[in-house]
Amino acid sequence: MAKKQLVSVKVNGHEREAAVEPRLLLVHFIRESLQLTGTHIGCDTSHCGACTVVLNGKTVKSCTMFAVQADGAEILTVEGLASASGQLHALQEGFKQEHGLQCGFCTPGMLMSSFALLHNNPNPSEEEIRRGISGNLCRCTGYQNIVGAVQYAAAKMAKTESEANVAEGVAK
Ligand code: FES
Ligand code: FES
Incomplete structure (x- = not known):
């Protein structure tokens, strides 16, 4: 050994x-x-x-x-991905809301690939999302709802950021 x-x-x-x-x-x-x-x-x-x-x-x-x-x-x-207090990441919320999983086996990998995608490209097109998860196989969902989940997360993260910017502006 x-x-x-x-x-x-x-x-x-x-x-x-x-x-x-x-x-x-x-x-x-x-x-x-x-x-x-x-x-x-x-x-x-x-x-x-x-x-x-x-x-x-x-x-x-x-x-x-x-x-x-x-x-x-x-x-x-x-x-x-979730916060220390247990609040789901926008992507986790998106997979839940948009039915982005069935058996869930592929989901951790899908989440991590999507996380890296949104980190590098916060507003990806559908094609860019599909390319971003192209290394991850799902045998249940047909991918469409996973794309929807990532779009949900991108929209939510953009909204959270713009609200934070407004709050920061108000605080100044
Ligand atoms: S377990 Fe690593 S790519 Fe399938
Ligand atoms: S949800 Fe079953 S493999 Fe993707």
Whole structure:
């Protein structure tokens, strides 16, 4: 058995570390070492996107890299989307309101890909949304409601931002 290596990461704002075998995949590190089981494993071969997380601001399929390669990284998983008080992220709310899930297996990965998309492009077109989630497979929904969920979130986030700007203007 190979010598274990210490992997330290910041996950959802918390510093975490564990000693792991060098061959351990990041997705297994997240699910088993860190006990964050919201990140799913669908295929283990980089096809389905269920294991998608945001690593240093970019989406990665966490079954495609080793945990040791993530040493020192900042990772956001689906558990980190809602606020500490439990308020759902606009995307989570959108998936709920627009029926963006059925079995829910693909949903954590869809949420993380959508999160990165809206972070880089707050007002995406339908085509851009479809491209943004093109690495994530869903066998239930037909995708249309997922697109609707992302549009819902984009609109809500834009409204929240404009209200915050107004409030800031009033406060000045
Ligand atoms: S489990 Fe990683 S892409 Fe399917
Ligand atoms: S909701 Fe079932 S795979 Fe997407």
